Amino acid sequence: MRAQLRSELLKQRSTRTNLGLLAAMLGLVLFVELLHGVGLATGHLDARSEQLVTFGRGEFLGVLFAALLGALSITSEIRHGTIRPTFLVTPRRGGVVAAKVAVSMLLGAGAGLAASASAAAIGAAALGLRGIDVQLDGGDYLLLVAGGAAAAALWAAIGVGIGAVVRSQVPTVVGISAWLLFVEGVLAGDALDLGVSRFAPGAAAAAISGQDPGTLLAPALGAVLLAVYAAAVTAAGWLATTRRDVV
């Protein structure tokens, strides 16, 4: 297992893909925090809950990019065919999936940490420039950053699981992006008011970092729920990889 972990870490380091993802993510964090921090009217920024949501954009971007990073860790191998030598060297394929989940969670946590921390820092700086008081205390910041890292780590595992089940790179990436960027939003704003949106995995991730406590689950509950999602999806990915023939 240690051998597989070291191999997966090297695979992640030895292409420019992750650097590109990291740069895109941080660029979007900068963009959204400046846009909101500078552009929104004071009346939309001075309350604590509004500041939590604005700074929480970092959590969202961390989650999105961590999920993509996890998904690419397996779909990229399938797309380029390196999955064949990988499984020839480690024919007990479950070990490869486990190593990909572990390494993706580690890198995903890093991405979540970077996105959440930079969002909070840029957001606070933007508010400061406009002379708006930041209402958040140390506990809020801790939850934003640590929760953002935890949410991104769990979503990275979900990404590996989805990638292992779907296998094809484009549908995997489009599916994850469509879910997080579109479906969750539709659920949250659903006219039928089914009240299920806060149990969705993207909303659970936002709950972990303490955003919007009125609508979302409590952070601990969000963490447990997202962990259950991650366990279920990675189990599906593990089963799919160990049971199906290698393409």
Next chain:
Amino acid sequence: MSTDGTAARRGRDLYRRPLRKPPEGSPGYPAVSVHSLTKRYGGLTAVDDLSFSLSAGTITGFLGPNGAGKTTTLRLILGLAEPTSGEALVFGRRYEELDQPARRVGAVLESNDFHPGRSGRDHLRALALAAALPSARVGQVLELVELDAPASRRVHTYSLGMRQRLGLAAALLGDPQLLVLDEPANGLDPAGVHWLRTFLRRFAASGGTVLVSSHVLAEVAQTVDQVVIIDRGHLIASARLDELAGRGHSLEATYLQLTTRGAS
């Protein structure tokens, strides 16, 4: 209670290693043995009740027209696909049961199984790490396939011949006893084919076993000791090369006759 500790240990050893399997590496142990191997995909039978075995130290050409089931058979042997029935064993075990498969078997199934943005050296390093092989092996196999100079370049800058050699380097990382190559000469220029032939002969001369598939007999005729010919998943012939040629026809004519029989 028995006080004979030796007998107890022997009992445990027997339990660990079933009797029907002779000790690994013993003489006469087939490098590859395929028994009634069958693989169906839905209604299509890709491999149909196929049986053959390869003794160690030989080069075997695995021949058949396109779509005969060669690649599927190799994938079954290498544990990448699960047989519908029958079994394929490598050194007496299923591939996934080998302790350190990279040290026993090296395989190249496609000529381009690389991430284009990763260097040749990093591709090999990742595999060496996963197989827990000493990192020095990476430099050694790069030298062996004459890729040490461009090893730090990203694979997308490599020519087809360089990619073929990088694939071979990956297969050789664990210094295996068996090499399995699927259509390795595809797309190689004459110099590349010559290099490959020389390489395989040297590998076999040092005691290695080679299973090399091709749909063109002429590609492998000068290299192999024996051939296994399949068509539509069935075994057509399994013979030493000189036996095949001894029937009074040219090798190519015999091969064509065997693989087009019954075709309409």
